[in-house]
Amino acid sequence: MSNDPMAEIRASFFVECEELLESLQDALNVMDEGAHDAETINVVFRAVHSIKGGAGAFGLDELVSFSHRFETVMEEVRSGRLDPTPEAIKLFFLTADLLQDIVRATRDGDAAPPGTEAVLAALETLLGEDGLQPEEAIDFAPMALSFDFGVTTAPDDAEREPGWSITFAPEAGLYTSGNEALLILRSLSQLGAATIRCLIPDDLPAPTGENAETPLLSWHVTLRGDVTEGDIRQVFDFVADVCRIEIAPLGHDAGLGGDLSALVVDAQEDATATVLDPAAAPPATDMGQTDGANAEYAADAPAAGRSSRAATAGAQATGANEPAATVRVDLEKIDRLVNLVGELVINQAMLAQSVEKAGIGHQSDVMSGLESFMMLTRDLQESVMMIRAQPVKPLFQRMARIVREASASVGKEVRLRTEGDFTEVDKTVIERLADPLTHMIRNAVDHGLEMPERRRAAGKSPEGLIVLSASHRAGRVLIEIEDDGAGINRPKVRDIAIRKGLIAPDAQLSDSEIDNLLFLPGFSTVSEVSALSGRGVGMDVVRSAITGLGGRITITSAPGRGTRFSISLPLTLAVLDGMVVQAADQTLVVPLSAIIETARLEPGNIHHLSASGEMMRIRSEFVPLFDLGQQLGFRDARHKAQSGIVLLISQEDGRRAALIVDAIMEQRQVVIKGLGQSYGNIPGVAAATILGDGQIALILDPADLVRAGTIPSHSDLKAAV
């Protein structure tokens, strides 16, 4: 980015736009669920309105005109003249999507996306006969000064309430001493329902360098509510000597009020230029800068009444849930921090090991000091990781759009329900999840769900449902995509697999094995799928993308009831809690999250299933038994373990397996180091880490390891050897 301050402001406008678009989507979703309350509609209106306002300030005409027309329609909805029917809301979604496209195109300097006219035309037919008023010229004269100071303007019926009439006229000293009229007025309005009018003298001079510091404006405030004079005086405590204040109970100064109203600036008076000018009218300008809502006034000058209402609503919202203070930080800086903390963890482990080697007892001060150091490091690491974590919500919103577009193109009615939007996942994971998720959502719409007629025939609602959910489970993130479609057509999948030579024609496959055929490379080809999901990518690409993130994907399907894809991902890509074990003289790390329990292997517990297959009985359950050393090829397959320690591990689908190890060394946190891609994906190995002695240990992916041992058609394995 350049050093041009304007470019920076522009960039931050686009960041804001993204946030506004997000809240726009949210509100539309709420509306879609049947809530047509004023506040929700307001959120939609405000988001569009703010985008328009900002775009106007940057002279982004295309964006202004589009959002203006969108806004006009929303205004009709807001005023109750247009009923937000489901069809209308669908159109709103479409318009919001387009608005997003236009925002992005404008940001990147690309040409505007096509189809805007069609959507706008459709939108405007909603308005019926009246149609739209011709687009109003957007200029920056703030003609109506109906300021809003963060509270609702008192409703009319409140006029009978007791109240105060306050006149506040700053003197020169007020601004030079660093006080701010806006803040004072805001505090006033927090006391009760305040109506604030700015009094602008008729003979307001043109702004010049000389009068820049001369206060010319004053305010009249009508404050209603249970407020004592003392409360009001308190607001002016710090400025009492640099301004003129008149406080009188309401009703006693009717005459004055009448006089004042004459002074209230109406619209397009000569005062307007002055108000915008930073030099001559410091208070007004400061308001513009401080109060984001005021920027909207500038852009929305023609419809004075409307804009005041919009701003009031905006103020209500910000008042209701005060946004938490946030800082925008370069991702690079965070990553450096993450790396440094990672090094710190390794170093701390090395230190611990050398202290132990030096023969210092466990009761010594050094040891206890080291222990608290360890805890601090851990806390530090967790905090740093938290910075990188982000809610999956934006990702899910993108998927909502994919559903809308995909369902429209195949003529299906689809509703997407998202759950766990606020589940936090590492930023990198979110970014790299977008493509596979898009693909799977398209698949669900295209292949998963049936056409409305077929759904009706099957006794289901014609509207298909896709549920996209995220949750934390056992130290991992579980993302599920579930549709209520027809389920996997297993005979057909089998036929295709046989035809493509992926399985032998006489192969005996269980249902879940057939389902998993979908993940085989070469299963899906362009001729097999429609234009929508068929892009030459199959589910194997989805799977390798997920595996690349240290995740796993499983599929479950029930004929007639739907299909569910479960993606299980690590919370972070930087550290994990692991159990350090030994097998065949190698030190290996097994993620703690995968281990259910550990047990001792007794010869009597081993049961043979076949010549090579063994099972172990744990309590009343039989689980397949694998020798870790053998699975990794470190040990001869003829070696038969008769004793040792087993780790009982779980797979995503709930199946269990037991892994024989020689010894368990310790349980600790390890820093994940990528193995690099030099030798491809090693089955059963997720990554590597550096142990306290500086040696590299491999981090295992036990479920993959076991799968490598169970599924005969494991092509990855062959490819890698």
Add this chain to the structure above:
Amino acid sequence: MTDIIQTRAEKDVELLSFRIGEQEYCVDIMSVREIRGWTRATPLPYSPPHVKGVINLRGTVLPVIDLSVRLGMDPIDGREQNVIIVVSVGGTTAGLLVDAVSDILTVPREEMQPPPEVGLDPSARCIDALLLVDGKLIRVLDLKVLLPNDARDVA
């Protein structure tokens, strides 16, 4: 000044020579990052036989190739006197396990002879050129062939 360096660079090549068994090999010194003593490598399951494993190079995971196996000879035992030459070519960094480092040679470029077309021996493809230094034959290795092709090919 710059001219002198350039002409020198064009005329001469600097090579790091090392020994595997009884044979002398060398690589372009510009690809050599550092030379390390032998450290035990962590073996990688399901990897080609010449991949000795991975070692910790100041916090990063470095694959180590047993150059002897890679060139079709017996594996190097991995003793104290063995060294790992860390080389980097085209973004790929790897360690080459060799018996011992011998010398740094500066030879005129024209003295490097192309290897004869020996045909079928796959290890011959790793040899870029041949050199005669003091009556001894030294093989110049082509690191691009030796190192694992990067992720594009494998993954």
